[in-house]
Amino acid sequence: MRADMEAADQYQPNRAALHQEFYDLVQIGNSVAPGGREVIHFIHMKKSLVLILLLICAASAYGQKKVAAEKLDPAKGVREAFDRLADGIRQVDIEKVMASYEKSDRLLIFNNNGSATIGWDNIKANLESSYPKIKNVTLDITGLRVEMLGKTAAYVSCKWKQSQEFEGKLETSAGRMTLIYKLVGKEWKVAHRHTSPELPAANRPVLPSERTDS
Numbered sequence: 001m002r003a004d005m006e007a008a009d010q011y012q013p014n015r016a017a018l019h020q021e022f023y024d025l026v027q028i029g030n031s032v033a034p035g036g037r038e039v040i041h042f043i044h045m046k047k048s049l050v051l052i053l054l055l056i057c058a059a060s061a062y063g064q065k066k067v068a069a070e071k072l073d074p075a076k077g078v079r080e081a082f083d084r085l086a087d088g089i090r091q092v093d094i095e096k097v098m099a100s101y102e103k104s105d106r107l108l109i110f111n112n113n114g115s116a117t118i119g120w121d122n123i124k125a126n127l128e129s130s131y132p133k134i135k136n137v138t139l140d141i142t143g144l145r146v147e148m149l150g151k152t153a154a155y156v157s158c159k160w161k162q163s164q165e166f167e168g169k170l171e172t173s174a175g176r177m178t179l180i181y182k183l184v185g186k187e188w189k190v191a192h193r194h195t196s197p198e199l200p201a202a203n204r205p206v207l208p209s210e211r212t213d214s
Contacts, residue, residue, distance in 0.1 A: 075146040078154045078181050081188035082144070085179075089162075090139050094127045102182065102189035110194040112175060114204065137164040152183040159198070174198040 081100060088096030101107055101120055109117045117123050144158045161174040180192040 074148055074151075075154065078146050078148070078156060078188050079144075081181060081190075082146075082156050082179065085190065086139055086141060090137050092131050092134050092137055094124065094131055097127060098124050100190055102184055102191045104191070107190075108192045110192075110196075112173065112195040112197055133167045135165050137162065154181045154188070155179065156181065160195075 085097060085100035087093075088100060098120070101123065103120045105119045105121075107118070107120045107123065109123055111117060117126060140161045142159045142161075144156070146154060146156050148154045156179045157177065159174070159176055161172070163170065163172040165171075175195060175197040177196075178194045179190050181188045182191045183189075
């Protein structure tokens with residue numbers, strides 16, 4: 001019995017070996033006194049605990065590596081927030097679009113037509129007025145760029161091209177867009193969006209020195 005216990009102290013955790021040893025211990029236990037069987041049961045429980053602890057450590061190490069990998073890409077959450085906004089526009093989903101914006105009276109949107117809208121409630125009212133007339137939206141995003149401005153702020157810029165049916169008539173537009181994101185609680189929200197057309201109309205007030213032929 002003493003030899004068995006010394007061998008147990010030198011045991012290297014291995015699932016196959018553990019199963020074999022348990023079988024051997026059962027066979028030995030059937031031929032020893034009741035007190036000896038209790039010792040063998042204790043040895044088995046000790047080794048099982050070691051195996052469980054090793055599995056817990058392995059799972060913990062994997063989880064830490066996964067978290068570390070996510071920390072290497074702090075812009076991931078911002079990109080995901082932008083993707084939700086783009087999906088909401090494609091789906092003509094007011095609730096999804098508005099959930100992407102900060103619910104604040106200071107929310108500011110510079111619209112593609114040159115106007116500005118201030119406040120979450122006013123933006124939602126505009127969508128509630130226009131979205132029922134819109135369907136079959138396609139939105140292509142290119143040149144997406146995400147820049148972190150710290151742990152709680154970032155900006156996104158891109159080029160976009162959108163087509164849709166408005167009151168049954170097909171219309172298209174394209175341009176550039178910049179969005180300022182801020183971390184509100186644990187979610188990234190748009191605090192400001194600036195959209196401009198790719199080719200401004202000739203009658204838009206642009207300084208002559210800044211006009212281009214393209």
